[in-house]
Amino acid sequence: MSMFISVLIKLLFSSGVCSQTLTESAPVVKRPGESHKLSCTYAGISDDNAYISWIRQAEGKGLEWVAHISAPSGSSNSASYGSSFQSRFPMTEDVSSSTQYLQVKSLTAEDSAVYFCARESTVTEDRGAAAQKPPHTTSMIQTTNRPAQIPRDSCG
Numbered sequence: 001m002s003m004f005i006s007v008l009i010k011l012l013f014s015s016g017v018c019s020q021t022l023t024e025s026a027p028v029v030k031r032p033g034e035s036h037k038l039s040c041t042y043a044g045i046s047d048d049n050a051y052i053s054w055i056r057q058a059e060g061k062g063l064e065w066v067a068h069i070s071a072p073s074g075s076s077n078s079a080s081y082g083s084s085f086q087s088r089f090p091m092t093e094d095v096s097s098s099t100q101y102l103q104v105k106s107l108t109a110e111d112s113a114v115y116f117c118a119r120e121s122t123v124t125e126d127r128g129a130a131a132q133k134p135p136h137t138t139s140m141i142q143t144t145n146r147p148a149q150i151p152r153d154s155c156g
Helices: none
Strands: 004-009 021-023 028-030 036-043 050-057 063-071 091-094 099-104 113-119 139-144
Touching: 021 113, 036 050, 036 113, 063 091, 063 099, 099 113
Parallel strands: none
Antiparallel strands: 004 028, 004 139, 021 036, 036 099, 050 063, 050 113, 091 099, 113 139
């Protein structure tokens, strides 16, 4: 029985800053070993010194800072990573669509977590640790030990 990894992207609205928003991408189902690119589309952020961070939280565990990148930068050279994330979690940006991406390569059960996309103020000053939980979920990677369920037609 193969394990499936489902990726569910949800909406994050930057609380307290009504003119700035972060928006969702569509949910997908992936197998272990596959990769998936999470997206965070932003609006109302024009400050070149503004950072968007990715933070994750596995069930029953604390927050983990994954990476951050300047928004809008257009340069992957401006990305910084938590020590255990750089090799499998490259972060990029498409300035023309105001979208930042976090690619998770070679998905594993350990990648099962809620992933948050948040403005810089959500992490500590040194950007090395999560300071507070963002108000909403951006994405969730979840592993199950069952094959995907396909609904049957009740007529036949």
